[in-house]
Amino acid sequence: MGLRTIIKNWINKTKYINNLHAEQIEVTDIPLTFTRSKLVFPHFSNPKVSIIIPFYNQETYTWSCLNSINQHLPTVSFEILLINDRSSDSTDFSLIENIQIINNSENLGFLKSVNRGISIARGEYIYLLNNDTIVKEGFLDALYEVFTTFQNVGAVGSKLLNSDGSLQEAGCVFMKDCNISQVVRKEHYYPEVNYIYKVDYCSGCSLLFKKYSDNNELNLFDEQFAPAYFEETDLCFSFKYLQGKDIYYTPFSQVVHFNGVSYNAKNGYQNQSKKELFENNLEKFKRKWSKEIAGISAINTEQRILELYNNKSIVFFYYRLPEYDNNSGDLRFTEIIKAFKILGYHITLIVESNRIDNPYLSFFQKMGVSTYYEYRKRKGLRKFFSNIQHISPICWFYTADVFVCYYKIAQQLLQIPKLVFDMVDIHHLRLLRMLEHDPLNKNLKKWYIKALRNEKIAASRADIVIPISDEEGVYMEKFCSANKMIVISNVHYPKVKIEQTPSFRQRNNLLFIGSKHLPNLDSVQFLYEDIMPRIWATNPEVELHVVGDVNTLLNISDPKIKLLGHVPDITHYFLNSKLMVAPLRYGAGVKGKIGQAFEYYLPVVTSQIGAEGMKLVDGETVLLAETAEEFAEKILLLYTDEVLWKKIQSHSEKGLRPFSRETLFNKIKAVELQSKNHDVN
Numbered sequence: 001m002g003l004r005t006i007i008k009n010w011i012n013k014t015k016y017i018n019n020l021h022a023e024q025i026e027v028t029d030i031p032l033t034f035t036r037s038k039l040v041f042p043h044f045s046n047p048k049v050s051i052i053i054p055f056y057n058q059e060t061y062t063w064s065c066l067n068s069i070n071q072h073l074p075t076v077s078f079e080i081l082l083i084n085d086r087s088s089d090s091t092d093f094s095l096i097e098n099i100q101i102i103n104n105s106e107n108l109g110f111l112k113s114v115n116r117g118i119s120i121a122r123g124e125y126i127y128l129l130n131n132d133t134i135v136k137e138g139f140l141d142a143l144y145e146v147f148t149t150f151q152n153v154g155a156v157g158s159k160l161l162n163s164d165g166s167l168q169e170a171g172c173v174f175m176k177d178c179n180i181s182q183v184v185r186k187e188h189y190y191p192e193v194n195y196i197y198k199v200d201y202c203s204g205c206s207l208l209f210k211k212y213s214d215n216n217e218l219n220l221f222d223e224q225f226a227p228a229y230f231e232e233t234d235l236c237f238s239f240k241y242l243q244g245k246d247i248y249y250t251p252f253s254q255v256v257h258f259n260g261v262s263y264n265a266k267n268g269y270q271n272q273s274k275k276e277l278f279e280n281n282l283e284k285f286k287r288k289w290s291k292e293i294a295g296i297s298a299i300n301t302e303q304r305i306l307e308l309y310n311n312k313s314i315v316f317f318y319y320r321l322p323e324y325d326n327n328s329g330d331l332r333f334t335e336i337i338k339a340f341k342i343l344g345y346h347i348t349l350i351v352e353s354n355r356i357d358n359p360y361l362s363f364f365q366k367m368g369v370s371t372y373y374e375y376r377k378r379k380g381l382r383k384f385f386s387n388i389q390h391i392s393p394i395c396w397f398y399t400a401d402v403f404v405c406y407y408k409i410a411q412q413l414l415q416i417p418k419l420v421f422d423m424v425d426i427h428h429l430r431l432l433r434m435l436e437h438d439p440l441n442k443n444l445k446k447w448y449i450k451a452l453r454n455e456k457i458a459a460s461r462a463d464i465v466i467p468i469s470d471e472e473g474v475y476m477e478k479f480c481s482a483n484k485m486i487v488i489s490n491v492h493y494p495k496v497k498i499e500q501t502p503s504f505r506q507r508n509n510l511l512f513i514g515s516k517h518l519p520n521l522d523s524v525q526f527l528y529e530d531i532m533p534r535i536w537a538t539n540p541e542v543e544l545h546v547v548g549d550v551n552t553l554l555n556i557s558d559p560k561i562k563l564l565g566h567v568p569d570i571t572h573y574f575l576n577s578k579l580m581v582a583p584l585r586y587g588a589g590v591k592g593k594i595g596q597a598f599e600y601y602l603p604v605v606t607s608q609i610g611a612e613g614m615k616l617v618d619g620e621t622v623l624l625a626e627t628a629e630e631f632a633e634k635i636l637l638l639y640t641d642e643v644l645w646k647k648i649q650s651h652s653e654k655g656l657r658p659f660s661r662e663t664l665f666n667k668i669k670a671v672e673l674q675s676k677n678h679d680v681n
Contacts, residue, residue: 017377020189020356026165028134028256030064039070041098044077049140050121050211054083054113055131059091061258062131066096074140079122083113109227114204115220121211126219128232130205134256142252143208146196150368152246154239155209157202158253161188168257171199171249172233173304178286178293181301183249189356190375192387194251195365197346198308200240201247204232206255213243222288229281234288241292246308252366302389309346314394315414316349317406321360321371325568327515328490328592329424333398335491335661336422339668341368348372348388350406352381385413394675396420397462400427400454407461418675421462422488425589426472428452433586433609434518455479464674468589469613486674488667489613492595492659495571498649501601502575504642509543510635511577513570513596516549519587519609526583526628528556534632536560542639544581545573574600579638579645582606583631590614590659594622598655603648605634614655621655623648 051069055062062082069080080099084091086107093101102120104113118126125147127140139158146156160168167188173181185193213219219239221231239245286293298304306313316337324334340347347369354361354373364371372384395410395417397403403421410417428451435444459465459480466488467473473485512527514520524546535542544561547570556563567573580597582604590613597604598621604610605623618624623638625631638645657663 013374014377016355016374020375021187028161028163028165030061030134030163030258034060034063036063036092036095039066039096041070041080041096042073043098044079047077047079047123049074049076049078049125049127049144049208050117050123051078051080051127051129051140052083052114052117052121053080053129053131054085054110054117055087055091056085056107057087057089057091058131059087059089062091062093065129065131065133065135066093066099068134068136072135072137072139074144076141076144078127078140081117081121083117085109085113111221111223111226111228111231114231115223118211118218118220124211126209126211128204128207129255130257132258133205135206136254136256139206139253139255140208142250143206145252145366146248146250147208147210149366150196150246150248152244154243154245154247155202155207155236156248156250156253157199157208158206158255159188159193159249159251160203160206160255160257163256163258167193168259169203170251171197171202171247173200173298173301173308174293174296175298175300175304176296178282181304183301183305187375188251191370191372191384195370196248196250196252196368197305197370198246199249199305200308201233201236202249203257204235205257206253207232209235209239224284225281227277229278230285234285237289237292241289252362300389302387306346306389306391309344311391312344313346313348313390314340314396315388315390315410315417316347317395317397317402317410318349318351319399319402321349321351321354321358321364323360324363326566328492328596331592332488332490333422335664336396336488336668337364337367337369339661339665342665343668343672345394346370346390348390350381381409382413385409388414390414390417392416392418394418394420394671396422397458398422399424400451400458403458403462404454407458418464419462420464420466420671420675421458422466423455423458423468423472423476425468425587426455426475427588428455429472429475430519430586430588433588437522437586464671466671471613472589484674486667486670488664488671490590490592490595490659491661491664492599492656493661494601494653494656495599496575496601498601498652504578504645507576507578509545509577510639511573511580511597511602512544512546512548512582513580513593514546514548514550519584520548521550521554522585523583524550524554524556526585527581528554528558528561530628531581531583531631531635532558532561534628535635538632538636539639545577547573571600574602577602579603579605579635581631581635582610583625584610588612595656595659598652601649601652603638603645603652605631605638615658616655621648621651 082099083102086104143156147153159170162168167184170183170193209219222234225231225234236247298307322330322333324330349364349369349371356373374380376383393414407419428448431444431448431451456479465480465485467476467485468489470487473487532544546563547567549566580602582593584607587609591610594604607626611622616622623634625634
C-alpha cells in the first residue's frame, strides 16, 4: 500500500468518524410555553401493551411526551393510561382523544400510582414511561420485539439520552459489594452500547414487562420501596431470581429523558430528603436480596455483563459482515452464531473494516451480538478489545487468512483464548485443482503457495479445526491431528412443503446460482461455450437463468442466458425452474447452491466436485456428469423425463439430512465440550 493510499484512507476515515459524531448529536428542548392542540390516538379494543404515564404537575413535559408518542405511533396495539397523582397545578388534557386519565383522590407517589395503573391496565404488557421523556421512532416496537425474538425475557429497557444527545444510560448492573453502575460510554454511537444485551435492571422511566407472571400473579412494585427509589431494580431482581427470567437492554428503543424533572423530584419527599430516602431503600434492597448480591463477583461493568451470561463467551473474527441472505457460507456462519446464542453465550463479532451504515449490522445487533465497527480515529480495535473482559473465550476465525491475521492479537489481548480455525473449505486444494486446468498461471501458483502456508499455520496452532466435510477432515490429517477436528458443514432445511411446489409441467428453464467466485465464473463459461449449445441443438427453447454477481465479469450476450445479478429473494427461481445445473470443474468444500436447491425440492445436475462432501447418490438424490456431452445428456434427460424428475425431487430431504440445524447444534456442543476439555488440560 503506497503512501498516497494510506493518506487517502486516513482522510476518509477521519471524515467518517467526524460525521458519525455529528450525526448522532440531536439537541432536544422542551418549550417553556406551549399551545394545547388536538391529539388523536388510535383506539384498540384489545391492546397488547398498556402505556402507563404517571405525573405530578409538569403539564408541559407531559404534553410533550404525549405529542412525541403521537408522532411516533407504535405498530403494536396499545392504550395510554395517564395517571394524575393529585397535581397541585391545573392540568388540561381534554383535547387528547383515546387516552384514559386516572385521577388519584390522594397523592400516592410514583410507585403506588404505577401499581394502580398496572391493576387497571388491559394490555398483556406494561410499558412504564416517565412524563419527562421524549420518545423516538420505534421506541415501543423495539422493546416488544425483544420479547418476541429472545427466550425467557423478564423486562426490557431503552437507551436513554440526555437532552444534548449524549448517552444517559444503557442499562444498569450490580458489581461486587452492591456497587451499582449505569452502563455509560462517552458517545452513544459506540459499538459497546449498540446491541441487545443482558443487564441487572433498566430504569423505570422506559421499561416493558408482562402484566402477569407465568403463575398468573400481577407483576407489581414492592410497596416497601414507596414512594420511590429501587422499585424498578427490585422488580427486575424479582423477574431474574424469583421468576428465572432475563433483563435486557436494547439500543433500538431510544428515549430522551430530562432526568430530575419528573414529579418524583418535586413531590413525595416532604418528610425525607432524597438522599435519606435513597439510602434507606438501598438498605431495604440489600436485606431483601442479600444472597443474590453476595453471588456477584464482578468488579467492573464489563465483567458483570459477562457474568450474566455465566461467563460463557465467544469472539468471532470475520473478513466482512456476514451477508446471511446472499450466500450459503454466510448463512452457515450466521446459523453457527445462532447456535452459540441458544447455548447462552455472550457473542462478539470482529470485522475490522466494518462501518455503522452497513445494512447487515442491525441484524446481528438485534440478535444480541456485540459487533465491532469503526468508531475511533486511532486504535479503535484495541480500545474495543480493552473493554472485553473475557476469560478463556472461544475465538472463532473464519478462514485461514483471518486466523493468521488475528490470532496473535487475540492471544495478546484476551485471557487464555481457545483458538478455533473454521476452514470453510480447503482453499489451497481448490487453487491446486484450478492449477491443474491452468498450470502456467503465475497468480494462481502464488495464491496457492500463500493459501497452503496459511492453512498449515492455522491448522497447527488452532486448538480446534473445523473442516466442512468428512472428506476434507481426512485430507487435513496431513497437517493436524484428527483428535482436534470437528466437522461442521453447511446448514440446510426445507423451506417449503413438497406438495406446495409447482409440478413438473408447470416449470421451465435451468437455474445456476453463484457469486464472483472463480469456480462459479468457470462454470458459467463452461455452460455458455460447451453445454448450452448442445442442449439448444435438441431443445432451442431452454433458457439458462444465472443468479449472482457474475454478470459484470463475463462477456456473455446470448438472449437465452439471463444474467440476473444479485436477487434478494430467489424463491421464485427455485420454485419455477425445472432443475438446477452446477457444472463445477474445480473447487473445494461443500457447495451451498446444491443444498439450497434441495431446500426447495429442485432436482440438480452437477459434477463430482459439486457433490463433494454431501453423500449424494447418482440417479437417486442427484444426477452426476463431468464432460460437456454428459452434462447436456443428463440435463435433457431430467428436463424431459417426468418420472425421473419426480424420483430425484422426492429424495431431496434425504440429501438435506446431514445438514440440519439439529446436526449443527450437536456439533457446536461438541466444540463447547472440547474447548472446556482444552481449558482443563
